[in-house]
Amino acid sequence: METTDKEYFDYLVKRSKLSFLLRKFLYKSIVKEFRGKALDVGCGLGELLELYKNSYGVDSNPFVVEYCKSKKLKCFLGNAYKTPFRNGMFNTVICSHLIEHLDKPSVAFKEFKRVLRKNGLLIIIVPNKKGYQRDKTHVKYWNEKNLTGILKKFNFKIKKVIYFPFSAGFLRETTAINELRVVAIKS
Numbered sequence: 001m002e003t004t005d006k007e008y009f010d011y012l013v014k015r016s017k018l019s020f021l022l023r024k025f026l027y028k029s030i031v032k033e034f035r036g037k038a039l040d041v042g043c044g045l046g047e048l049l050e051l052y053k054n055s056y057g058v059d060s061n062p063f064v065v066e067y068c069k070s071k072k073l074k075c076f077l078g079n080a081y082k083t084p085f086r087n088g089m090f091n092t093v094i095c096s097h098l099i100e101h102l103d104k105p106s107v108a109f110k111e112f113k114r115v116l117r118k119n120g121l122l123i124i125i126v127p128n129k130k131g132y133q134r135d136k137t138h139v140k141y142w143n144e145k146n147l148t149g150i151l152k153k154f155n156f157k158i159k160k161v162i163y164f165p166f167s168a169g170f171l172r173e174t175t176a177i178n179e180l181r182v183v184a185i186k187s
Contacts, residue, residue, distance in 0.1 A: 009063035012045050023047050026179065027096075029164065033123060033183055036091025039115060041080050041108075042098035049073040056090075058083045080108035088117045096125040097179075100138045109154045116186045122156060128163075128178045147182050156184035 024047055031051045040048045043057025046068040057075040059065055068075035078084050080098060093112045099105050112122055126142040148158050162181040166172045 005061045005063055009061055009067065012064070013067070020047070022177065024051065026164065026177070027051055030094070030096075030123060030125070030181060033121060034092045034094075035121065036117075037089065038092040038094065039083070039085065039090045041083065041093060041095045041112070043068065043075060046071060046073045046075060048094065048096070049075065056085070058085075081111055083111060083115055085115045087114055088120075090115050090120060091117055092121045092123065094123040094125070096123075097127060099124060100126050100140055100142055103139055105140065105150065109150060113154055113156075113186060118186060120186045121159070122151070122184045122186060124151070124182045124184070126180050128173065128175075128180060142180065144180060144182070147180065148184075151182065151184045155187045157187055159183040159185050 027048050028051065031048065034052050036054065038052055038055040040055060040057045043049055043059050044064060046057055049055050049057045049068065050073065055074070057068055057073060058078040059075065060077070060079040062077060065075050065077050076084050080095065080102060081104065093116050095108070095112065099108060102108055116122060124147060126147065129141060144161055148161065151158060160183045163172050164179050164181055166175055166178050172178055
């Protein structure tokens with residue numbers, strides 16, 4: 001069953017305060033990577049936009065966009081395939097927990113590259129396999145090999161690969177909140 005924009009927005013707003021605090025905790029460490037003007041693609045309720053003031057958000061859900069705007073955040077209607085920004089506008093682009101939902105990820109990577117400045121940072125965050133399996137709307141499972149592979153295909157240089165919050169062992173593979181984070185530089 002497909003959800004409407006309004007149903008998804010209501011779900012985001014109603015999720016527990018613990019979930020909201022967890023997302024802020026997970027994001028605080030990645031915001032340290034940001035530099036200059038940043039774009040959060042698929043910004044949701046704007047947690048990253050609140051943590052990093054020189055940031056813009058884009059989301060395909062009009063209810064989400066209006067919610068972020070009501071909090072005085074710079075948020076615009078768009079999606080991973082087409083953003084309303086000029087070429088080379090951003091020093092950092094982040095796409096967190098979105099590309100695993102996309103039917104045409106290559107189109108999204110072209111768009112990320114278009115809006116990034118030369119030597120800009122692209123940060124991609126995806127769930128681990130356990131997290132991937134928990135959501136029926138996920139289209140493609142991304143692991144370190146296929147994610148770094150597509151980034152190299154688009155001429156990004158891999159700066160670092162991070163598993164967060166657990167970097168190795170049993171917890172990395174079995175904890176649903178664990179993420180794979182890849183930081184790449186536009187050549």
